[in-house]
Amino acid sequence: MPTGELVGVEQKSTALGPFPESKHEILPGNTADDEDETSPFSVFTPAEKRSIACLASFSAIFSTISSFIYFPAVTALSNSLHVSIGAINLTITSYFIVAGIAPSIMGDMADQSGRRPVSLLAFTLYLGATLGLAAQDSYAALQTLRCLQSAGASGTVAIAYGVISDIAPSAERGSYVGLLLGLANAAPSLGPVLGGVIAEKLSWRWIFWILAITSGLHLLLLFVFLPETARIVVGNGSRSPRSIIYQSLYHRLCRSRYDQNEGRIPEKPPFHLPNPFSSLITLLQRCTFIVILVGSLQSSLFNSIATSLSSQMIHIYSLTYLTAGLSYLPSGLGGAIAAYFTGKLLDRDYRMTSKNHPGPADISIDNVSSFPIEKARLRSIFIFIAINTVATAGYGWALASRTHIAVPLIMLFFTGSSSAATFVACGTLITDLNPNRSSTVQASYNLTRCLMNAAAIAALQPMIDSVGVGWCFTIFAAIGALCVPSLLLLRSRGLAWRLGKVDQQMT
Incomplete structure (x- = not known):
């Protein structure tokens, strides 16, 4: 599989015929598995897609809540285990x-198997x-x-993407x-x-016990209820997988979607030995590297x-451990609300970007290589970074000045x-740039994020x-603002970089 940022890469699956009766949006050249140009991107109904997304998103909660729910028990565990x-x-x-580390293995397995x-x-x-x-x-x-628990939970975010x-x-x-991310951000x-x-x-x-x-x-x-969605296995969802491990109980009872393609049952994907280093290859791509770097840097500020x-809060405002825990709620509430509306x-x-781009208004996966997806996804991000820069510095100086507790909570x-x-x-942009390796690239993002979080916390x-706490978070805020030039460069040059790689691959 090519390692470039382009999304229109060759796949192994056979083509599917058209679905004229489908109520789904028809997108040209929309799959990673050589489907017909009139095929829908996905045969799942909107309600089914929402249900599948909710299942996958709720799975990702366990990755974050398992770490944060553990913090208040540190003293109790210390006393109990001596x-x-x-x-x-x-x-x-x-x-x-x-x-x-674990998502690099889980993500590679999810993309290939x-x-x-x-x-x-x-x-x-x-x-x-x-x-x-x-x-x-x-x-x-x-x-x-705890290591085994982390290995199981941490891969769920990459799989959800x-x-x-x-x-x-x-x-x-x-x-x-x-x-x-709305659900995942509520967990901390x-x-x-x-x-x-x-x-x-x-x-x-x-x-x-409650987590169990x-x-x-x-x-x-x-x-x-969770069906197999990997396009290497089921295409756009219209192929009935051969192996029972890919079939949910609901899938086995509701086979009408597959009646028109009974002769197109895909082969079981070949055995794939997970490669934990495959995710690192994505860091060699300029567009992906910049987005991962920016996201990881912003994550390190948030976790700091x-x-x-x-x-x-305990030192300055003399809060108890329980009330100090409640001080996390404004951040979580703001994060959950913002994540939902930012998606919209x-x-x-x-x-809005597609209206100014010559070509179809609905751009499919195979056409994103010629669509300025960077301009679309980064259109509003500069406002977010500006707010975060001011609020991070404001949080530090609110603590340094020992203002009323409402001020740092608002920050x-x-x-x-x-x-x-x-x-x-x-x-979203990372997934757009790597649709056929979305779990793998998210594992790379996760690894980079963890390393930068560790450095910032240290x-x-x-x-x-x-x-002092005021200047500390002012410095952190200034470091976060340094993301802006690289994002401006990506927004203006990202498409040209990807088109240049297309020309190299075609020659």
Whole structure:
């Protein structure tokens, strides 16, 4: 498979015939599997696509909530297992290390072998590890099982992006990514609150029991309702997969969609040995690299604020651990709202850009190589970065000046909402640039994000001790603003870079 940013790449699947009776939008040259030009991008109905996206997006919640819900239980775990808080903090470090590596394996598997089997595998691993965490009584078991839990949960975000890429064309993709990140961004604020309440009212074990019960129920929903969406397996959804592992129970009962293509049952994808380094290849692409760099840098600013929040609120405003956890709510609320509406905004920006672009108003995957997708997706991002820059510096100086607690909470709402909006724009553009490797490129994004988050968090406390909290976040805000020149360059030159690579590949 080529490594360029172009989306119109050769695929292995056979062509499908037209579906004249379909009510779906007909897009020219719209698949990655050599389908007929009159074929719909996806045969799933709008209601089915929303249901599939909700299932995949809810799966991604477990990746973030499993880390944040754990924080309030650190002291309780330390006392129960008779180890230091520093030792418990090492389980957090190991969780994030695995979270940076595992999606590279899971994402590659999902792109090459299908979304459904990898989703079931991830949640089976997660459920088993979480049950073990609820029952364990030793530090060694805690450390090992947290790594396994992270391995199962962390791949769900990359898989969810892959599912969205399978079912939604570029013109609709912003809304679906907004749904995904809206749910994912709610977890960092809800997690500490839920963890604090559960640890205080019940015990730390019930944190894992509740995660196990919830993930078990979700695994059942995936088994019954989640269809295979990977285009390498089912094309635009009209092909009935041969292997039972790709067929949900709902799929097996509702086969009418496949009646017209009974003779076109695809072969089972060949066995693929996961390559954790394949995701790194995407960083060699200029357009993708810039978007990943910007998204990762903005993520490091967001997580620096989240890391400082609890300790600063306790130190400056003398809050309890539980009320300090509640201070995460403005950021989470702002992030969830902004992610949803930013998805709608991206779809509007796409339509406005397509009106000024010669060619079809609805641009399919195969045509994005000649469409200025960078202009469409980055149309509003500069407003988000400007708000985030001002709010990040404002948060730091509100704490430094010891203003009324409402002031930093308001700043948190704006940092959370503007960060979430930036994440939606970057995540959607990355998927647009790499539709046939969407899970793999998201794994690369995740790895880069984890590394930059770790670097920023490592520098956070030394900077606060050295220059004070006000100047610390002013410096962070200025670093975030440095994204603007690279985004302007990408917006103006991205299409030319990709067209140049097309010419090289054609010659």
